[in-house]
Amino acid sequence: MQKFLRPWAKNSGLKSRAKQSRFMEQMYTAIYFAILGPVGLFVMSRTPVWYFNTRGMYEGFPHKTHEAYFKFYYLFQAAYWAQQAIVLSLGMEKPRKDYKELVGHHITTLFLIALSYRFHFTYMGLAVYVTHDISDFFLAVSEIQVREEHQLTDNDENEFNAEQALDYIQRQKQLALDSASNAIASASSKLTNGKTTSAETYQEGTTKRKANGKKA
Template identity: 25%
Template sequence: MLAGLSELFWQERLWFPEGLGWADLEDRDGRVYAKARDLWVALPIAVLFLLIRQLFEKYVATPLASLLGLKETVRRRVAHNPALESYYCNTSKNPTQSSVEKLSKQTGWTERQVQRWFRRRRNQDRPNLLKKFCEASWRFAFYLLAFIGGLAALIDKPWLYDLEEMWKGFPTLTLLPSQYWYYMLELAFYTSLLFSVASDVKRKDFKEQIIHHVATILLISFSWCVNYIRAGTLIMFMHDSADYLLESAKMFNYARWKNACNYIFILFAAIFIVTRLIIFPFRIMYCTWVYPVTLYPPFFGYYFFNGLLMVLLCLHMFWAALIIRLAFRFLSSNSSVEDERSDRDETDESEEEEELKNGEIKKKNGAAQNGHATYNNNHSKTE
């Protein structure tokens, strides 16, 4: 059964245009071609990336955070309360007002104490700034090195300047050592991100991130198998050109370097829009969707490859909407850029301000009554 499925999966008519097949990608006359079995190399490299990441975050990112003056907020620990903890874990982390009233009667606490307990309990589950900074530092380091490596691999290639050159001689395109390592490292990195997604900081676009990682892994793997190497390297290089700027903006944001964060973010937004919403659909996708049909009839692999590119384009538009909204908010109000996907800590500032106002009112009332303060017996002394 497995042999039958494997034979069905690797049918040449699914992967190649009519008249071409796996035999065309057999090494001969000193020419080396990409092979599906090469992709297994990415798995041990992905595990190695996970180990390197641990060392990087401990010995590079953490000292860098201290150097940039990142100060971690000390969060208040909540008092252990079995009833509230059970509700928090099994029912909801954000109780309704009616639930707060019931829990208040059940525990003997005031409603404000119950609300404060849930607020601080939610904060305990949120990742701290140092963890966010270390993750952003790791991604920044890889994306920057990948961008530099991609530039070195493509700078002297004609298809970087004339996109139609990416199909010249297809599918018998000789594999270069630089292309091999560019592919394997990129595939291994995104595989490692997929491995670590459970322990990484979860943001509001968590599902979109998973879709992006899976689509990227499929796109890299498929383009390798059918020798879309030139198109694949261009797509990876274009993505790397903006990603390291986003991660560096996050790093400065976590370190409270607001001006540096804002300026880098605006630069990132400009590059992101140009590369992802202009060059990607109108240049690269044009040369993967329109130009190839002038050379050979469409086949399953042609539709599958371009379908994955459409998924990426939809994600680009989703993130572009968030980026543009942040950029306009910054430019119109001159405020600092905040990542809307982040799960920010909740504070007790509103309560403290209310208590401060109550204290001022009491002082004024006391002064009006010859220095004798009045007391509101409807409020308990402690909460």
């Protein structure tokens, strides 16, 4: 991959190896999610959770059987995150300011993937995969463009603005993921409450019918 991406980084005017490495990391991320994002949407389109239908996450639970392409996609994504965690843990990438948080994020992600697969919450995991992949693609592309534009107009003010832009993008991404998680939790609560209300209504109706029968 470096044979293809390093010349691109050099042609973009990035001279230091640190900047070239960071550019290649983001380009690799963009390429990966550009492929896996549409694949995830295709996989989702063939499941009950298409277009983030939260009701489909719980209907027929537990979901113990899946088609081969679904399992391949799910486990391929798990392998990617395992690889990312290993790369970060071994220090194969230049450490960032949020290095500890990033390593913790990857380890937590692996635990969630493993638990979702073990306890059959794979439809919910699929929705999280797709949300994350699509947003991360735009984040990676934005960071690449910011770095290229910064290199063309190399001065301190633009460097400050570039860092601000990246921080803003990352915050927006986190807000979007938090909103998706809250939406799933809210839908789960509504579904549970709906089942409870239906059971209570049925019980109340049964009681009334018995009372009317006795009166008759």
